[in-house]
Amino acid sequence: MITLKDIAKELGISISTVSKALNNSYEISQATINKVQKLAKEYNYKPNKAALSLKKSKTKTIGVIIPDILNHFFAKSLHGIEKEASKLGYSIITCISNELYQSEKKNIELLANGSVDGYIISVAAETQKKHEVEHFKSVLRQQLPIVMFDRMIEDVSCDKVIIDDFGAAYKATNQLLKEGRKKIVLLSTLKGLNVGKLRTEGYLKAIEENKVYKENPIVVNINTAIDLEEQVSKVFKEYKDLDGILAIDNTLGVIAINKAKHFDYKLPKDISIIGFSDYNVLPFCNPKLSTVTQHSEEIGENAVRMIIDRIEKKASVQKITKVIKTSIELRETTKNI
C-alpha cells in the first residue's frame, strides 16, 4: 500500500504537508495541493484504515449481531442496514448468534476491542428467554452505543427500533371481524419471543373488544420442531366451522391455505386467511395470501441512522424507541372490504 511517506519522498516535501494538501487545508498553497493530489490519484492512494482508526479512535464500522440469517426478516433487515450504512460511509461487521446466548455474548465481546463504534443487535431467542442482560450493559458501560431492533429487552437502556406487532395483529384481526368472520383462530408458535406475545395480545384485544363476535378467542400454538402440516390439519379438524385464520408467519399462512383447500373451503368465500410477511411466499400460493407487511428494510435503515446519531453524538441524551408501523396488504385470501 502506498503511504503519505511515499508521496512526500517522491515530491521532496514533508509528510504533514502531504496530509494537509490531501485534506485541502487552507494552510497549503494551491500549487502544492494540486501536485500532491495529482500524484495521489496516480498512485491510487488511500488512507490506511487502521492508522486512521488508531489516530481518531473511530472505526467507522458498526457491529451487527442477528440471530439467524436464513430468516428472511433478518436477511431483509440486514440488507437495509448494509445499504444505509454504506450510504453514510460506514462498514458493517456481521455476526450471527444462531439464537444462542453464548454465541451472542462472545460476538459482542469480540468486537469490544475497538473493532466497532457501536452495535445494532437483534437479541437471540435464548437471551430473551433467560433474560440475560449483563453482556449488553457491560458494553454500554464502555461507552459503546447499542441499537436493538425487533427483538429487544425492555430494561436495557438503549435506542430501539421495534415493529408494532401488537397493532398489526390487532388490525389484522379487526379486518377478519369486519368481514363478518365468526370463528377466528390465531396460529402462533411457541418460541418464547416478545413478538409472539405481542401479536397474541393484539389478536386477543381485537376479539374481546368486538361486540358482535360471540366465540372465545382460539390461540393454537404450533410446535415448529415437528411436522407443521399435520398440526394445521388438526386445527381444521378440531374447529369445524372455522372461518378466519391469522397466521403468525407466512409459512403457516401458506400451509393454512393449502389445508383449507384440502378440506374443501372456498377462499375467501368460506374462510379468510392473513399471514405475516417474513418472506415472499406469493409464488407458492394460490389464491395469493393477504399479509401484514413488516417493512424490514426500513427497520434496518432506521437502526443505522439511530446508531450513527448516537456514535456521532447527534442524538438527545434520552433513549429513543422508534416504532415502525406495519401495513396490511389485502390479496386474495380476504374479502376486499
Next chain:
Amino acid sequence: MITLKDIAKELGISISTVSKALNNSYEISQATINKVQKLAKEYNYKPNKAALSLKKSKTKTIGVIIPDILNHFFAKSLHGIEKEASKLGYSIITCISNELYQSEKKNIELLANGSVDGYIISVAAETQKKHEVEHFKSVLRQQLPIVMFDRMIEDVSCDKVIIDDFGAAYKATNQLLKEGRKKIVLLSTLKGLNVGKLRTEGYLKAIEENKVYKENPIVVNINTAIDLEEQVSKVFKEYKDLDGILAIDNTLGVIAINKAKHFDYKLPKDISIIGFSDYNVLPFCNPKLSTVTQHSEEIGENAVRMIIDRIEKKASVQKITKVIKTSIELRETTKNI
C-alpha cells in the same frame, strides 16, 4: 478502553514488560507474568484492534461481497462463511452488490485500504455479463488475495469454489431418463449467468447421450421479471405429453408442481419434477419436491479456508479450483428408482 500503558502505570513497570508478560514471553519472570495477567483480566483488557492491525499489517478480517442477501443460496453461503471465519479467528465485513457492477467495484475498492486481508466474492450478474475484470485484477495486483465462489470469472487468476452445476443437472436429467421419462423440459432462466449455462449443458449432454430417448431437448427460458406462473402454464399447454421437468431453481420447481396438479397430472405417476434447492420450499409443496442439494454452507466454509490459507501463505503458489459436489434428494415428485 484500557491500554497497556494503564496497566504499566498501575504496576509501576514499563509498557514493554507488560506487553511481553501478556504474551507469556520467556524473558519475563513468572511473578511479573502472573501479576500482569491478573490485573489485565481484572480490567478486562483487550488489545486494541487498530493498533494491532497497524503494527502487523494484518487485519484478521475478510471482505465478503455477495450479489444478493435475499437469495437463500447466498444467505446460506454467508452463514457458512461467518461460522468458519469466526471459528478461525477472523471477522467478516459484508457488502452486497445487488448484482450491479458499479456497486461491486465500489465495495471492493472501499475495502482495499487496509480494511481486509483478502476477499471472498461471488460475482455480480452484471459484472459476469459484461465480463468486467479490471477491478478484480487491480486488487490482486495489490497483493490482496481473492476467492471466488459460485459466480466466478474464468480468466481471473484466483482460487475458486464452484458447484458442479453441470454434473448436477446431468445427474438429475439422467434420473428422469432412468424413470423412463420421454419428454423432459428444462425450465431455465435468462440471467446470463454461468450457473444457468452449465446446468443447461448438463441437461443437454444427458439427453443427447441417451439412446432410448427420442425427443429433442426442450429448454424453456423463463423471464423472472414477469409472472412466473403464467409462463409455466404456457409450457404445460405447449408441450402436451410432457412427463419430466428439471427446474433450475426451487421456485420454478414448486410452481411446476402446482401447475402439474392444476392440469390434472398425477405425481409421480404421470410426471416427475426435480428442482434445485436454493431454499427450503418443502413446507409449501405437496407432494414434496425432489431436489438437487447444493450444500451452500459447505461452499462458504471452503471459501474461508482457502482465503485464510492464502492470507497466511500456507497455500501452494498455484491457484486452486475446488468443486463441491451436489447430491440429489429424491422425495415425492420422482419415482424412487
Next chain:
DNA sequence: CTGTTAGCGCTTTCAT
C-alpha cells in the same frame, strides 16, 4: 505556506 514533533496502542530489537 511548510516542516517538525508528538502521539494514538502495540510489538520488537537492543541495551542494560
Next chain:
DNA sequence: ATGAAAGCGCTAACAG
C-alpha cells in the same frame, strides 16, 4: 529480567 526506543501511517498543535 526489565526497560528504552523505534516505528507501523496518520493527524494536528506548534514553530518557523
